[in-house]
Structure formats: structure tokens, C-alpha cells
Ligand SMILES: Nc1ccn([C@@H]2O[C@H](COP(=O)(O)OP(=O)(O)OP(=O)(O)O)[C@@H](O)[C@H]2O)c(=O)n1
């Protein structure tokens with residue numbers, strides 16, 4: 001492992017959590033007595049190679065987020081800014097708020113990411129230019145056409161489920177976002193935007209525990225992970 005150059009992390013938390021279906025946005029739901037977003041921020045806040053954290057949230061949530069930043073001593077969170085309509089718009093707001101040369105992008109609703117995997121992701125990016133955390137898919141994945149029939153079965157050995165964090169050079173990611181904006185292209189992760197401007201992205205194997213809290217059953221699983229971690233004395237899944 002090389003010596004890491006310090007980085008900024010943009011934690012995106014401006015979504016509405018439609019698929020979760022709760023009245024409160026999922027990133028602000030309580031898990032073991034703390035908002036989920038606080039669990040996520042705490043992981044990054046204690047890492048020595050993270051210089052600053054930019055929290056991107058909804059306009060109506062900025063003041064309570066600023067309060068949590070104070071109450072939980074999240075001293076590396078130096079900006080709480082307003083996001084945009086889509087995740088991609090929120091990341092771009094975050095990018096425009098920092099000038100550090102290395103950037104990690106992380107979903108506010110992935111609270112179980114480990115310090116080791118964040119470090120491995122940044123390390124790989126600083127060696128190769130860009131990286132994403134991911135896990136090999138466990139299911140057989142099929143492509144399904146409009147009529148509801150299978151059209152293809154890709155070789156599972158080449159399929160990985162992509163997670164965050166994702167790590168990039170600031171200048172590359174900003175260029176990728178600006179190009180996407182110009183082309184009217186909307187991707188589901190930042191790596192897609194980087195790939196389409198011709199930059200290779202290194203895949204770093206993470207863990208199945210780094211789930212994104214997306215649908216209601218994920219909340220039960222999150223509680224299970226916390227309970228198990230409390231029993232084993234580990235703070236992460
Ligand atoms: N306009 C948006 C949309 C999403 N996100 C963030 O991106 C992360 C991953 O997105 P997702 O799980 O899709 O969250 P939501 O958009 O909130 O969920 P849904 O698609 O179910 O509405 C979340 O931390 C979410 O808050 C964001 O910052 N800005």
C-alpha cells in the first residue's frame with residue numbers, strides 16, 4: 001500500500017428515499033439511537049487521510065444536519081450544502097464546493113463501509129487514476145426485454161455489484177460531470193461518467209456488508225448487522 005494523499009469526501013444525502021417509503025427520509029432514520037447519516041459520517045471523520053467532508057443534503061434539512069455535525073463532533077464536516085434533483089446533480093454541487101485534488105464520493109445511506117475498504121479504494125485510485133468498491137454478484141443476472149422474456153444471460157464471472165465509495169481525481173470527475181451535463185446524460189453512479197470520457201476504473205473488492213439502505217427490508221438487515229457487531233465487539237459488519 002502506498003502513502004495516501006489526503007482527500008475530500010462528498011457524502012450525498014439529498015435524496016427522498018422513495019423506494020424506502022418512510023415519511024422521514026431514510027438517511028435521517030434512527031439506527032441504534034443515531035441518525036443513519038451520522039453513522040456514515042463518523043466512519044469518514046475518524047480517518048486520518050480524510051481532510052474534509054462535504055455533506056450534501058436537502059435545503060430543508062441543512063439546519064438539523066449542521067446541528068448533528070456539532071452534537072456528534074464531526075469536525076471534518078466543513079460544509080453542509082444543498083443538493084440537486086438527481087443524485088448526479090448533488091454530486092456536482094459537492095464537487096464545486098471543494099478544490100482538493102483527490103475525491104471520494106459516498107452514499108449517505110451506506111453506513112457500514114469499513115475504514116479498510118475506504119483506504120483500499122483511495123489507494124487504488126491514487127495508483128491507477130480511478131476506482132470503485134464492488135462485490136462479485138451472487139445471483140445469475142439476466143437481461144430481460146420489453147415483452148418480459150429473457151434476452152441474454154451475461155457470464156456471471158464478469159459481473160460485479162458496484163458500491164461506494166468511488167475515488168477519482170477532482171479534475172477528472174468535474175470534467176466527466178460537466179461533459180455529462182452538456183450531453184444530457186444521467187448515470188446511476190459517478191464511475192459511469194468517468195468511463196464515458198475514456199478513463200479506466202479499477203475495481204476494488206469490498207464487502208457484502210456495505211449495503212445501501214434502499215428498501216424496507218434493508219432496515220431490518222441494518223439492525224441485524226448492528227446487533228451482531230455489538231455482540232462480536234466489532235464496530236462494522
Ligand atoms: N437528488 C439526490 C438523490 C439521491 N441522493 C443521495 O444518493 C444516495 C443514493 O441514492 P438512493 O439510494 O437512490 O437514494 P434516494 O434517491 O433517496 O432513493 P430513491 O431512489 O428510492 O428515491 C442517497 O444517500 C441519497 O440521499 C442525493 O444526494 N441527491
Ligand SMILES: C[C@](O)(CO)[C@H](O)COP(=O)(O)O
Nearest residue numbers: 087107162163164188189212
Ligand atoms: C452509486 C450506487 O450506490 C452504486 O451502487 C448506486 O448506483 C446508486 O443508485 P441509486 O439509483 O441512487 O440507488
